[in-house]
Amino acid sequence: MAGVTGLDEAVEFHIINSLGWSGLRPLQAAAVGPVRSGDDCVLVAPTAGGKTEAAVFPLLSRMTEQQWSGTTVLYLAPLRALLNNLHPRIESYGAWLGRTVGLWHGDVGPTERRRILAERPDILLTTPESIEAMLVSRRFDRERFFSSVQSVVIDELHSFASSDRGWHLLAVLERVERFAGRKLQRIGLSATVGNPEAVGTWMQGSTVGGRPARVVRDTVSDAGEPDVTLDYVGSMVNAATVISRLHRGEKRLVFLESRRRAEELTFLLRERGVETFVSHSSLSASERRRSEQAFAEGRNTVIVATSTLELGVDIGDLDRVIQIDAPRTVSAFLQRLGRTGRRPGASRNMLFLAIDLHGLLQAAAVLLLWKRGFVEDVVAPRNPRHLAAQQLLALALQEKAFGASRWREWWGDLAVLDEAEAILTHLRSAGFLVEDSGLLMIGPRAEREFGKQHFMELLSSFIADLELRVVAGTQEIGFVSPLALPRNDNRERKPLTLAGRAWFVRHVDWSRFTVWVEEVSAKGDVKWPSDAIAYSFDLCRAQRDVLLGALPAVTISQRAMEAAPQLRARYAAEVHRDALVLARRPVGGSRLWTWAGLKANATLLAGLGLDSSGAENESLILPEGVGPLDIRTADVHAVPRLDKESVTALKFSVALPEELAARTLGERLADPAGATDVVRMPLIRLDT
Template sequence: MGWERQRTVLSADRMTSPADRLHPALVHHIVHHYRWPRLRPVQEMALDPILDGHNTVILAPTAGGKTEAAFLPLVSRMLDEDWQGLSVLYLSPIRALLNNQEHRLREMLTLVGHQVGVWHGDIPDSEKERIRHEPPSVLLTTPESLEGMLISRRTSAAQMFAHLQAVVIDEVHAFAGSDRGWHLLAVLERLSRWTLPPADVPSPADLQRIGLSATVGNTHDIVHWLSHGSARPRTTIDPPRPDGDLPDVTLDWVATLENAARVLATLHRDEKRLVFCDSRVQAEELTVLLRRLDVETWITHSSLSTDVRSRTEQAFAEASRGVIVATSALELGIDIGDLQRVFQIDAPWTVASFLQRMGRTGRREGTRPNCTFLAITEAGLLRAAALLDAWRHHAVEPATAPTAPFHVLAQQMIAHTLECGTRTRNELLDTTLTLCEAAAIDPIDAEQLLEHLVDEQLLFEDEGVLGLGDEATAQLGRRNFLELLSVFTSPPPFTVLQGPREIGQVSASTFEPGEQVQQTLLLAGRTWRVGTIDWARRKAWVTPMETVGKVRFEGQGPGMSALLAAAHRRVLLGSSAAEEHWSRRAAPVLAGLRDEHGFLQDDGVVGTLEDRTITLWTFAGDRANRRLGHWFRLLGWERVS
C-alpha cells in the first residue's frame, strides 16, 4: 500500500485501498512524523468498518497495532466530520494501562490539533476541574471512574458527554469474562442517554463501540455481547497470522523457587527477561532470591503504589539487561521496552494468558516469540503441560460473562437514581433494560429486586417517584459515594509508607494486633521493619532492613476452565500434542504422574475411594465441579470440597 494520494477508482464509489479514505492531514503525519512505509494488516482491515460506523472487535497480538487500528479511522472521522468537544472515550480495565497509552494517543492527537486527557483516582482534582471546563477530544478512563463522573454533582454529564461519538474498550476480553463487563454495558447505556443523537435519529444516541483484544476464543460472541443496546452493524477483525517458525517454548522442571532463581541467574544473563509469577507473594520472594544472586532485578504488581510501579517499569525499559518479575498486570499492553525472553514460574490458568505473555517477545524482525516454563510444583508442571497441549490444538478459552449479575443490577439501580436525583419506577427499569436483556434477567425478577431495594430503604418511593433511601445514604454516602462505585469489593487493604512515600498496599492479615516482637514486611522486593501501625486509618510506616520479611495479599486464582481440564486428561492419558516442548527434566516427572493416574479413562467420570473419601475425576472444570458439589450437598452430603 503506497501513501501517495493517487487513487485508482475501480467503480464510482470504490477505491483501491481503504487507506485512501483517511483524512489527508492524518496521512501526512503518518508519512512524515511516524515514517511508516505502510499500515499493518490489522490496521488496514479495520479502516472500512470503523469509518463506516460499525461496532468492531479487533484481535491482534500484544504490540500488534490494535490501538492505532482503532484510532486512525476515528481521528480521520474527527477531522472529516469536525467532531466537537469530548468525542471519544478510551476505557481500560486498569489505571496503569491508561497512563501507558496516554503518551501514544497524545502524540497522535496533538499532531492534528486535538487534545487528550486522563481521568482516574490518581489524577489531581485541579486537572479534573480543567477537564470539566475544557473537555479534550479523547478521554482515557476506567468504567468505574466514568460512573463516578455520572453521579458527581461537580460534573455536568449533559455538557461533558453531549458530543460523544465512540467508545474504545481495551482488553475487552477482561471485561466480557467478568462482572465488570455487565457493569460496563450498564454504564454505556446510561452514558448514551446524555449524548445528543444526530438530528435524524431518535434518542438515545447509539454510540459506536470498538473492542480491542490480544487473545480470545470467541470474537464473534464478544462483538455481539458488546453491541447489546446498539443497532449498529457488527464486524470482527482477526487478521491471519504470518507464516513462520513455531515459537520457542520449553517446559522445564526445577522443583523449587530457589532452583528457579538459580536458572534465571544463569540463562541469558546479557538479555532483558520478564518473569511471570501467578501470585504477588511468589513474585516478592523470587525478587529477593534473584537479588541475592546479584541479578539486577525489578518487581511490579498491582499492590505496589503507582509511583513505585511507574519508576520500576521506566527503569527496566531503559536498562540494557536484567530481570523484571511481574504478575498478570504485565500481560496487558504496558510498555516496558524490548524484551528478549519470557519465563513463567509454574503456569498461568488460561491459554489466553500464556499467549499474551509469550507475545511480549518476538517482535523484532528475525526473532521468534518464546517462553520457558520453570515448574516448581507437580501441579504447576501438569498445568503447564496441559496449557501447551491446548495451545498446540489451537484452543483458546472463550470469554464468558458470569450469569445472573443481580448485584450489578442492584448497584446500577441505586447509582442511576443518585445520578438523576429521582426516577419513576418505569424510567429506572427502562434504564436497566439493556443489562437485563444481555444477562437474561427476567423483567419480573428486576421488578422484584427493585421492590426489595425499596423495602430495605436503599431507595424510597413517594407517589410513584423513586429517590435515594436513608439506608443507601448511611451505608454508601461516605467519601462522595465512593463505596457505591466499588461494586466488586474486597477487604480494604493497609497502605504501607516509608515516611510520606507510599510503597504499596497489603492485606491487614499481614500484621498481627498486639504482637510485641518486631514485625517485618516483604514488599517491592525489599524487607522492611514495621514501625507505627494506625489501625483506624489502615496505614503502616516502615523502614528498610536486611532480614527476610513476610507479606499477605487478598485474592485467589481464576480457577480451571473446562478447556484446560480436558487438556489435563489428554496429558495424563499420554496423548499430549506438545511433548516436543518438554525438557529432559520435565519428561520423567510427567511420565511418573501418568503412571500414578493409570486408572483414568478417555471420557466420562471416574470415581476413586481412599480413606473413606470419594474423589470424582470429572475433567469438567471448576464451574461444573462447583455445580456438582452443590447437588451433592442438596442430597445430604455434609463434607464436599
C-alpha cells in the first residue's frame, strides 16, 4: 500500500523513523511516479543530490507491490570503490523490507560469490565487466540468475556514456535481457549534463519493445550562488603552503588532474604537518579505503584526489573543495562543486589554485564557460566497431557456438552492431571464429590473442597499462608504472612516492610483477604514462577569450589579477581579436593558432592531406608551402590519419581489419564543426 509519498508504507515509515527525514528531497519525490510505473528514467542532480535513494526507494516499493523474487535489480557503477561505498547503505534500505543486497566485482572473493549464487540477493551491485564474466563463465547458471531481473540502475550514467564502457554496458544488457525474456527498466543516475534527453535515449539501447525515456531533474532553486574563488600561487610548493594555512579546522578535498601531482601535493602537505590522505586509481583498495574512512571521520584534515572521488564516493560532509589548476570540463567542475554545501546552512564553494600561468588560463576558461551557462553535451564515442568484434567473440564463449545467421537475435538493432556483418566476415577469415555446420565458435586466433587467464582480456572494454604491485613487508601499497622505477646505474637512486610517502626500492621481482620497498623520509617521485589531453573546441575558444581580456564573474584574488597581464603578454603573439594568427616558424613551415581543440586541428590537417602528428589543442604545425588559401579550401570532413602504434590504443583493434581499425580511431578524432569554424575565420600572417 502506498503512503503519502507514493512509496510503499513500510519504506515511508523507515524514511521518517530510521533515517529521521521529514520528507523526500525534490528529485526523490519527482522520481517516485516514473520509477514505480516502470518507465525508463534519467535522474539528474548534482553530487550528493540523493539520486541513489531516488531510484532505490521506488524500486523497493515496486518489489514489494509486485512480489518480485530472485535477483530483480542490477545496480551498476563504473568504480569498485563506489560500489563498496554504496553497499552498506543500500543493504540497510533492503533490510527494512527483509530484502537482501549483494556485491560482486573483481575484489569480491570466491566464498562470497558462492553465497550469492546459492542465495540470490534481491539487488546486486556490480560492474558491466563482472556481468560479462558471468555471461561467459561455464560455471555460472545464466538462465537461473538473470531470468528474474526486472530493472537496472546505471549510476554515473554520464561517465559510462562518454566512453566505450558505455557501449559495452549496453551490449551486455541486451544479452541479459535475452535471458530475462523482457525489456528491462533502465534508470540512469547522472550529474548535470547538457543533453540529458539524448543520453536517456542512448541508454535505452535497442528500440525493440522500447518506450520513451523520462528525464527527472533536481528542482531545487534556492541553493544560492556558490562561492567560487580564482587564485594564482605560482608553484605546487606555494599551493601546499596556502592549503596548510587556509581554513584550519575544516575538512578540505583537493582535486588534481594527475596521480603524480596528487602524490607530490600529499607529500608536501604532510611535510607541513597537515593530516593528509590521498586517493587515486593506482593505490591498493585497502589503502584507498583507509584514507577515505579516516578522512570521513576526521575534521581538521585534507584528502587529495584525482577524479576517483568525483564520482559520488561518500566521504562525509566537506567544508571546502580546492582545485589545483582546473578540471578538463565544466561538467567535472560542477560535479566537484557539488561535494560541498550538503549540511544545512552550508554553501557550495570551490577555491582554484593555479600553480602556473597555463593553469590560470585553463581555470579562467572553465569558469568563464560556467558563468555563461555552458555545460558539455555527453556524446558516446563514434562507431564502436571494435566492440562489435568483442561482443561476437564473447557470444561464442557464452554459447560455445552460435548460428552464423542468428547473432542479431542477441542485440536487436543496437548501434554497436551496425557493421557487425562485415566484421563477422573478417573474424571468420582471420581465424578468430571458425565455422562448423553453420555454427561459429572460438577459433585459434582468438585463443592466441585473448585466451590467457580464461579470456580475461576479452571481458573489459578498456586497456589497463602494465603496473607493478608495490609491497612493504606484508602490506600492499598500490601500483606503479615501470617508468617510475629508479634507473640501474651508479647514481644515487631517488625514492618512489606512493600513498603520500617515500619508498626506497629494495628489489623488483619481474616474474611476479612486484616491487619490494621500505619507507624512507626523503622526498621521492613517481610517474605513470599519459596520453595527450584533447580539450574541447568550446574550452579552447574560452581560453582565447580570456587572453583577449575576458574574465569570469567570480571572486578573483589580487595575485590572480596581477598575474593576468603576465598571462596575456606570454600569449600576445598567438591571439588576435579579429582573426586567427598564422606565424612563421624559425625552423621552417608555420604554426596556425586556431584555439579550436586537438580534434578540430587534427581534422584540418587531414583535410590538407597531412597526418595528425602536428596537432595540439591550441595550434597546428603546417609544412613549408601550405598557406592561407590551402587552409580556406581544406576538406573539413576528412578523417585524421593515424600511425599503427596509435591504433593499438583501440581495445580489440587486432580483431578488426587494419584499415577499419585506423578509420575507427580517426573518425573519433574528427571534429568537422570545429574545423569548419577555423577555415571560415580570417587569418593574419606574422613573420617571426
